[in-house]
Amino acid sequence: MKMIKLFVKVNLLLLAIMLMQALPILAQENPTLSDPEVAHVAVVANQIDISYAEIAKKRSKNKAVLKFAETMANDHNAVIDQAAALAEKLGVTPKDNAVSQQLLADAEKTRKTLEASSRKAFDKTYIDNEVAYHKAVIAAVKGLLIPETENAELKELLQNVMPALETHLKHAEKVQKEFEGK
């Protein structure tokens, strides 16, 4: 019985993640992540954007795209450092979970798309994904991670990251305009 219940919960969570972009409110009804799991999701979400930035640094020749990618790598690394320092202070070991796994599976698909895109299409493919990814992460942090977090300091860290995510989104949208209609 217990197994089945857990399975359903995980499924609901994944469904919520998928719906979150359209309906952030739905995610607030899933009390299923422990703080070590929230910390893990946060670290993975940051690592994913760094991995996209690394592909861009290899493949792009566009100055605005390269600068954006550099900023993404630096900022998301800074957030990971903060999260790691806090986890250590709190004695929390980030714990792998279904949400992290889903994020990584999706990221792997995106990585393949980015690697496979033609040199000409790369910049637009990368920046379009950055816009979509930051929107999804903002929805997930607001709608899932912050409400799920028990520890006040971890919650505060997540809240402190929000302005950076919002700025990254606006920055990505600005660069995206360059590629409009291409």
Add this chain to the structure above:
Amino acid sequence: MKFFPDSLAVNKGDTVRFVNKDLVVHDVTEELKQTWTSSPLSTGKSWDLVITQNVAYFCSLHVVMKGKIVVKR
């Protein structure tokens, strides 16, 4: 993330100090032609600018972060 305040009026010759109170690196760069820049400022670092004329500036690392300083007259 933003410059706060992002609009400021000062007397000619005043020094404005920019302090990075964020958890990521920022800079302060002249907006139109990037004629000057603070270079990257990590958390807690500050940089001083003497105001001799109106300036529009931005963060070259987060290009949507902008601000301006005007000379009172």
